[in-house]
Amino acid sequence: MSAVQILSAIVIGLASDHAWSMAAGLLSTGKVTVAAVVDDGDHLRARACDTFGPVPAYRCLAQVPDDARFDVALVCSDNRAKAEVVPWCVARGSHVYMDKPLAATGTGAQAVAEAVARSADAGTRVMVAFHTVFDxxxxxxxxxxxxxxxxxxxxxxxxxxxxxxxxxxxxxxxxxxxxxxxxxxxxxxxxxxxxxxxxxxxxxxxxxxxxxxxxxxxxxxxxxxxxxxxxxxxxxxxxxxxxxxxxxxxxxxxxxxxxxxxxxxxxxxxxxxxxxxxxxxxxxxxxxxxxxxxxxxxxxxxxxxxxPKDGYAGEAGYFVDRVLSGEPFHPALTVSAALRVxxxxxxxxxxxxxxxxxxxxx
CATH class of the missing domain: 3.30.360.10 (Dihydrodipicolinate Reductase; domain 2)
Structure with missing residues (x-):
């Protein structure tokens, strides 16, 4: 029996309450480990280390080492910041599991979509978690x-x-x-x-x-x-x-x-x-x-x-399974769908x- 592939994850944005539930969903799969967190709140970084273990905790993306690589990124930053965060993630080769919506404005959402399109040849993908799709x-x-x-x-x-x-x-x-x-x-x-x-x-x-x-x-x-x-x-x-x-x-x-x-x-x-x-x-x-x-x-x-839904565990499990298999995400979970929204x-x-x-x- 082959060993289970463990994906390293960076969690970016802890001020959203969804971040903790979505991260717990990822961990519940047994296929993901949190390798780093990013947030400018001292108390939130401290909570992350209590929750996930003594992982590297950065105040901002600029503090993350240039050579650091993560298989996946959980993005729950504020909507405006997503226009910067998601392009940063895909440029580093991380598949992104992000809370909705795509950004704060259409301009920000377009910037995300263009960054994701540029990364497509490398196979990097983004899933926008419209939770209702899992009904x-x-x-x-x-x-x-x-x-x-x-x-x-x-x-x-x-x-x-x-x-x-x-x-x-x-x-x-x-x-x-x-x-x-x-x-x-x-x-x-x-x-x-x-x-x-x-x-x-x-x-x-x-x-x-x-x-x-x-x-x-x-x-x-x-x-x-x-x-x-x-x-x-x-x-x-x-x-x-x-x-x-x-x-x-x-x-x-x-x-x-x-x-x-x-x-x-x-x-x-x-x-x-x-x-x-x-x-x-x-x-x-x-x-x-x-x-x-x-x-x-x-x-x-x-x-x-x-x-009944499996909640965040089922949603995160779907994301992880699709990342590992290479299968496409549901059409309603894609960046193109989120951009239309x-x-x-x-x-x-x-x-x-x-x-x-x-x-x-x-």
Missing amino acids: GVHDEARQLVADGALGRVYLARGVAGHGGLREGGVSDDFVDWLVDPARGGGGTFIDQACYLLDTFMDQLGDTIVEVDGTAVNLGERDYLPASVEDVSLATLRFAGGAVGVVDTKWHQVGPSPLRLSYHGTGGTLIDVGGRWELHTAAGVVPPLDWQRTTERDGVVSYTRATP QRVIDAFYASVRTGTRVAVAG
């Missing part, structure tokens, strides 16, 4: 749309929210940059809508070409600058003619799962939080895990429980600033 029904929903179970989709709706950053237990380090418009890129829209935008474009196989956005700060959070929204609403237009609606908020009372629905001329597909429903008049039969419930007036209804985010904030509907950059 066990993601690809089934995509296939149902492709098979015509909904007919022509004319409307996509998405909802996301939580009860607030500090109110939900987000660390002060994380809040500090999430509410800084320069470092975070915005408020609840860039934070939460990115999941829905990525899901929409992947499952519908279509691109968003126009956005009309509204952003509101309710003024009830003293830690939230007035320029950063905690409620957002966007209407979208897809290249294929469908329209979309997304709302997000950091003021959700009660349960707050991401929920979505697709409405077509031949059917409706709904994620109701823990369960999916398909109502179709198109004669398309879903996979066996979908249970037929009713048939009325030519419409057959099915339901499917959303299978970032351009929609840019158009949203441009629409908010101008009060007009804005075309998404091509």
Whole structure:
């Protein structure tokens, strides 16, 4: 039996709470060891050494030795910094596992995409962790749309929210940059809508070409600058003619799962939080895990429980396995998909600033 290949990892950015969970996911595979960390927070570097062992801990990328090489890099830096960090990683030959979104702005995201393209010949790849792709029904929903179970989709709706950053237990380090418009890129829209935008474009196989956005700060959070929204609403237009609606908020009372629905001329597909429903008049039969419930007036209804996710362990395991096998990442986890999402985010904030509907950059 061959020995398990152990990948060396550098963790860059510890102020995001996701960094600790994503790093734990990597370690849980038994195929990764943390070899170095980078963050300018003294207390965060100390915590990293307590968590991962006495690894080299650097304040900034400039302190990392020029000859240091790492098989993989976990990037959870603030959104603005990603435009510098990810190119640094791929230039050194590290495969990147990064938290969403790709950057704080479309310009930063373009810089990342160009750096990744330059490294492609060396086989260096980047996975942008849109966690919703690991919903066990993601690809089934995509296939149902492709098979015509909904007919022509004319409307996509998405909802996301939580009860607030500090109110939900987000660390002060994380809040500090999430509410800084320069470092975070915005408020609840860039934070939460990115999941829905990525899901929409992947499952519908279509691109968003126009956005009309509204952003509101309710003024009830003293830690939230007035320029950063905690409620957002966007209407979208897809290249294929469908329209979309997304709302997000950091003021959700009660349960707050991401929920979505697709409405077509031949059917409706709904994620109701823990369960999916398909109502179709198109004669398309879903996979066996979908249970037929009713048939009325030519419409057959099915339901499917959303299978439990493996959390960060499953997501990190997927990343590691794809790095070791050389298999491509899921299309919705690629830099090109994340760049499309970032351009929609840019158009949203441009629409908010101008009060007009804005075309998404091509």
